[in-house]
Structure formats: structure tokens, C-alpha cells
Amino acid sequence: xxxxxxxxxxxxxxxxxxxxxxxxxxxxxxxxxxxxxxxxxxxxxxxxxxxx
Numbered sequence: 377x378x379x380x381x382x383x384x385x386x387x388x389x390x391x392x393x394x395x396x397x398x399x400x401x402x403x404x405x406x407x408x409x410x411x412x413x414x415x416x417x418x419x420x421x422x423x424x425x426x427x428x
Contacts, residue, residue, distance in 0.1 A: 400406040404417055412420075 396406045400409055407417060
């Protein structure tokens with residue numbers, strides 16, 4: 377997995393992020409479309425921002 381992430385060309389990552397934005401409105405929409413619940417998304421945001 378590390379090789380996939382660190383070895384991915386910058387252009388490919390950019391295109392993937394553009395696709396997520398165009399089809400889901402951003403990362404949150406993408407995660408919600410995959411089954412993540414709103415409260416789980418809120419918890420993820422808190423953890424990423426290091427808020428209790």
C-alpha cells in the first residue's frame with residue numbers, strides 16, 4: 377500500500393481528487409456515498425483536527 381501511495385504520480389492524484397470533487401462534491405460526499413454515517417464523519421473530522 378505504501379508503494380501505491382508514495383509511488384503514484386502527482387498528476388494521477390490530482391485527477392483522482394478532481395473526480396471525487398466532480399462526482400461527490402469532495403471527500404466528505406465520497407465517504408458518505410460509501411456508507412459512512414454523518415456522526416462517523418463528524419468523529420473523523422474531530423480526530424483529523426485533533427479536537428476532543
